[in-house]
Amino acid sequence: MNIILSNSSSDPIYIQILNQIRQSILSGELRAGDSLPSIRQLAKDLQISVITTKRAYEELEKEKLIDSVAGKGCFVSGANKDFIREQRMKLLEEKLIDIIRESKELSMSRQNLIDHLTLLFEEEQKP
């Protein structure tokens, strides 16, 4: 997982961290049980205040995306599966809408697109 902070962003730094970790969890890059860098390690790596990283983690905890275990560190939570699935479905839908728009520009019919998708789907299934 990468966290890239921008000085020119209008978002405060803790929000930038929050958004990027949330994105990594929703995209599936980070999975339930994966460990996150400790608050102090992350502050060191990003050369920022411990208070800032702590705040970002606290927000993620509130959203039930991560759990902090005393003495062990922070982990991606498994508790919020439905929410994560819902968010990933939303992302998928957005991509599908892009595909529909693209197919319209190529003047493909609905059936045409479905046939194409079915074909690709079957190809993916093959070993």
Next chain:
Amino acid sequence: MNAIELRNLTKAYPQFTVDHVSLEVKKGFITGLIGPNGVGKSTLIKMMLGMVRPDSGSVKILGLDMPKDELEIKQRIGIVSDDCFYYEHLTVSDSMKMIAPFYKKWNEKKFNRYLEQFELSPKKKVEDLSKGMKVKFSLAIALSHEAELLIMDEPTSGLDPVFRRELLDLLADMMQDENNSIIFSTHITTDLDRVADYIAFINRGKLVFNEAKDEVLDRYAILKGDQQLLDSDVRNKFVGIRETAVGFEGLVDNRQEAEQLFGNYVVFNKPSLEDIMYFTAKGGRIHA
């Protein structure tokens, strides 16, 4: 739990006075002590270390009383200062041999590792070290006896930007242990303040604030706009205003109130700690 507790610390000099300063430095965090030159930062630090006797008030370090428990306190703290207080005619390694026995938890391996990392030759005499090298040397000493509290007085003033950045990593390494704390004073507020958790601002011998850095930067704002907006009521809302022929620039310490008052008539900018220092130190009206 506080690493340092100052209560009503007062010291009067003919030129200026450190005036009833009460300050708590939180354990587990980095606190930056900022302020212009000559406002009492160094005096405050010297009083913490027992190098200057306060006229009144009390100093507690790591829960122990200064000067009663000075010996134990000094075992557990590391000091890096702009002034070099080592014997100039000794070599680095002879200085180390003299200093090491004073510390119960001296770690020679660690010390040698730092010498190597800082590219300090053990055979060099202290007087032949450059200013930056002297700071590195005292940092090596400070980090080699398992100090829980690092007190640094203007540590970066003699350092080049490359080592200033390296220093950030060294400090962050120390802060991986949440029982450790760091306080540093500085008037250069650009690099070390990146990692500071709390900022204590001293001006003219008084504590202006001691708050989490993010809160300070959220609370203050720089406003820029037309001079016509400024009447005497409005002026009172500012900590400091700089007025020129082409507009004004001012600092407020209550962003929300200012947003309600000025709305879209002025431009709001996020201040830097330097802005806050400048406008607070100058105060009132600044003509440019």
